[in-house]
Amino acid sequence: MKIKSQKDFFSGVMFTVVGVAFAWGATTYNVGSGARMGPGYFPLMLGILMAVIGLAIMFSGLTVETEDGEPIGKWAWKQVFYIIGANLAFGVLLGGLPSVGVPAMGMIIAIYALVIIASLAGSEFRLRSVLILATVLAVGSYIAFIWALKLQIQVWPTFITG
Amino acid sequence: MDLVNNLTLGFGVAFTFTNLLYCLAGCILGTLIGVLPGIGPVATIAMLLPATYALPPVSALIMLAGIYYGAQYGGSTTAILVNLPGESSSVVTVIDGYQMARKGRAGPALAAAGLGSFFAGCVGTLILAAFAPPLTELAFKFGPAEYFSLMILGLIGAVVLASGSLLKAIAMIVLGLLMGLVGTDVNSGVARFSFDIPELTDGIGFVTIAMGVFGYGEIIANLSRPEHEREVFTAKVSGLFPTKEDFKRMLPAVLRGTSLGAALGILPGGGALLAAFAAYTIEKKTKLHPGEVPFGKGNIRGVAAPESANNAGAQTSFIPLLTLGIPPNAVMALMVGAMTIHNIQPGPQVMTSNPELFWGLIASMWIGNAMLIILNLPLIGMWIKLLSVPYKYLFPAIVLFCAIGVYSTNNNTFDIWMVAIFGFIGYSFFKLGCEPAPLLLGFILGPMMEENLRRALLLSRGDWIVFVTRPISAGLLAAALLLLVIVLLPAVKSKREEAFHEEEA
Numbered sequence: 001m002k003i004k005s006q007k008d009f010f011s012g013v014m015f016t017v018v019g020v021a022f023a024w025g026a027t028t029y030n031v032g033s034g035a036r037m038g039p040g041y042f043p044l045m046l047g048i049l050m051a052v053i054g055l056a057i058m059f060s061g062l063t064v065e066t067e068d069g070e071p072i073g074k075w076a077w078k079q080v081f082y083i084i085g086a087n088l089a090f091g092v093l094l095g096g097l098p099s100v101g102v103p104a105m106g107m108i109i110a111i112y113a114l115v116i117i118a119s120l121a122g123s124e125f126r127l128r129s130v131l132i133l134a135t136v137l138a139v140g141s142y143i144a145f146i147w148a149l150k151l152q153i154q155v156w157p158t159f160i161t162g
Numbered sequence: 163m164d165l166v167n168n169l170t171l172g173f174g175v176a177f178t179f180t181n182l183l184y185c186l187a188g189c190i191l192g193t194l195i196g197v198l199p200g201i202g203p204v205a206t207i208a209m210l211l212p213a214t215y216a217l218p219p220v221s222a223l224i225m226l227a228g229i230y231y232g233a234q235y236g237g238s239t240t241a242i243l244v245n246l247p248g249e250s251s252s253v254v255t256v257i258d259g260y261q262m263a264r265k266g267r268a269g270p271a272l273a274a275a276g277l278g279s280f281f282a283g284c285v286g287t288l289i290l291a292a293f294a295p296p297l298t299e300l301a302f303k304f305g306p307a308e309y310f311s312l313m314i315l316g317l318i319g320a321v322v323l324a325s326g327s328l329l330k331a332i333a334m335i336v337l338g339l340l341m342g343l344v345g346t347d348v349n350s351g352v353a354r355f356s357f358d359i360p361e362l363t364d365g366i367g368f369v370t371i372a373m374g375v376f377g378y379g380e381i382i383a384n385l386s387r388p389e390h391e392r393e394v395f396t397a398k399v400s401g402l403f404p405t406k407e408d409f410k411r412m413l414p415a416v417l418r419g420t421s422l423g424a425a426l427g428i429l430p431g432g433g434a435l436l437a438a439f440a441a442y443t444i445e446k447k448t449k450l451h452p453g454e455v456p457f458g459k460g461n462i463r464g465v466a467a468p469e470s471a472n473n474a475g476a477q478t479s480f481i482p483l484l485t486l487g488i489p490p491n492a493v494m495a496l497m498v499g500a501m502t503i504h505n506i507q508p509g510p511q512v513m514t515s516n517p518e519l520f521w522g523l524i525a526s527m528w529i530g531n532a533m534l535i536i537l538n539l540p541l542i543g544m545w546i547k548l549l550s551v552p553y554k555y556l557f558p559a560i561v562l563f564c565a566i567g568v569y570s571t572n573n574n575t576f577d578i579w580m581v582a583i584f585g586f587i588g589y590s591f592f593k594l595g596c597e598p599a600p601l602l603l604g605f606i607l608g609p610m611m612e613e614n615l616r617r618a619l620l621l622s623r624g625d626w627i628v629f630v631t632r633p634i635s636a637g638l639l640a641a642a643l644l645l646l647v648i649v650l651l652p653a654v655k656s657k658r659e660e661a662f663h664e665e666e667a
Contacts, residue, residue: 002561008327011330011595019336025355029347029352029354030350034619034624035619035620035623035624036613037349037619039347039349039350040354042343042612042615043340043343043354043355047340050333050336053332057333068338070595071621074385076385076386077239079381079382080382081386083378083382084585084586086561086565087378087561087578088578088579088582089561090565091565091578091579095574095575107566107643113557114565115562116555117562121557122512122553122557125221129555133558133559134285134558137485137558139270141562143540143571145566146375151213153573
């Protein structure tokens with residue numbers, strides 16, 4: 001059998017798997033009856049519904065003709081890696097990881113890290129302009145979030161402020 | 163006159179210095195993100211939600227609302243000058259707006275968009291003020307069965323209007339509903355689908371979903387596309403004012419766009435995008451006057467009608483939110499979040515329990531529209547300059563604002579890990595051709611739907627027939643069914659597909 005629309009087929013697979021997982025998870029809670037719905041009732045219903053819709057999408061991906069086979073195409077792993085990585089680095093530097101003993105470095109350092117890593121996802125990377133951008137954003141964020149909006153965010157590393 | 167009294171109260175609230183300031187801030191921000199392609203009101207409002215914690219609720223809502231309707235103004239600027247929709251609701255403005263700019267008529271095009279938007283915004287606000295009270299009366303007659311059916315109608319409406327596959331959109335809604343159920347069940351206290359992670363027992367924060375899917379997901383998708391040359395008509399904006407002939411053509415188009423937009427905005431699932439699209443289709447169906455430029459070649463009506471429609475739609479989509487507490491689109495879903503942050507339960511009781519908030523918000527929209535016309539016509543030059551900011555400076559800033567915004571919601575790094583996961587999920591949706599907006603709607607409505615279903619079935623002792631024996635509920639379900647049948651009719655189906663293809667072009 002040939003897949004006629006990759007996008008449809010694989011999204012169908014995704015919906016089916018997630019639907020079954022939710023439905024299966026729902027059965028571990030008390031399902032109850034219509035008049036006395038338990039915590040599992042509604043998620044079980046929805047999980048089954050989603051799995052069925054997923055199957056239908058899969059089926060249409062196998063049968064409905066498309067012009068180009070609607071390929072999913074190449075995944076932009078580089079962009080995924082740097083954007084998500086920038087976000088994670090920001091989290092680690094801002095809050096630290098107490099469980100493994102990484103100290104919090106504060107917002108300013110986290111901003112520099114985020115801007116540099118995120119910029120690597122772009123088509124060109126010039127350190128000078130990236131550093132200028134990071135400085136502008138760091139100053140801007142300090143004024144907007146710390147000074148004007150008074151958000152409770154640690155600004156400097158723990159070992160400086162104590 | 164009740165309306166006059168109410169509006170006096172509203173203007174009293176809106177005309178304080180702080181509220182005027184936040185209204186202006188919202189409008190400027192809205193125009194800004196409207197002008198910049200690649201960032202929309204959903205992501206912006208999600209980013210700013212945590213920041214509005216410290217504000218009084220009225221000011222917060224005034225500002226967030228300003229962002230939404232402000233974006234409708236800004237979006238047209240980019241559409242006309244750069245041939246890119248700055249905002250999804252300006253997709254059809256691109257077709258004729260850009261052609262006008264190429265012919266050196268960017269000024270009249272911008273003016274048509276701005277004036278049309280202003281007119282439509284004012285009418286939309288007036289409709290909101292006039293229709294909200296009677297609808298609120300109706301809402302008090304609603305029991306759990308009616309609410310459940312109304313949400314079904316709302317979700318079906320959202321699906322019907324989503325572009326792309328109908329089945330996928332329904333699946334996305336169901337996925338959203340399921341994700342909304344993660345966390346502690348209010349009735350039994352059981353923590354569902356939380357995998358023993360303490361942070362998850364409070365449920366998934368919807369700011370994390372919105373930012374992950376709409377913020378990061380879209381940035382990754384944008385970056386993975388090859389950069390194409392942007393041609394900006396900066397120098398050619400001279401002579402803003404349309405000619406007398408232009409006005410004659412514009413006027414009926416603006417009127418048609420406004421009435422259509424206002425009507426479609428109220429519908430569940432409606433709002434700015436659909437309104438703009440429908441208005442353009444209707445204009446195309448009308449006969450061309452002798453000597454008029456055909457559509458697609460720079461017809462001013464092709465700019466005026468959709469731009470009026472998207473503004474009217476943006477304004478009236480507040481009606482279901484403020485009267486029934488049901489968000490008709492993703493932006494309104496975020497407004498529900500904003501209200502909940504400030505301990506206001508959206509729904510018919512808002513008007514009676516917080517009249518100053520309700521009428522203040524409505525009055526602020528008038529003021530906001532007036533500010534926007536000034537921001538967007540005389541000050542157009544400022545926004546054009548902004549268009550020359552390259553994306554490579556823009557996206558790290560967006561990533562940063564998302565990260566800070568997510569963190570400050572709970573001051574907890576856990577949310578930052580969650581948004582990373584949702585960023586990846588959002589990109590996967592993009593790759594699989596699944597539109598994410600229905601997911602967010604489902605996510606907001608999930609817990610509400612479960613609660614109303616539970617109550618309705620408890621009252622009927624488990625008998626599902628209650629949904630069709632109560633007249634209002636039966637009517638709502640019938641409407642939902644009708645919508646589905648209409649879309650599935652072969653004739654409409656092919657038209658719909660054709661329509662959305664055109665939009666992508």
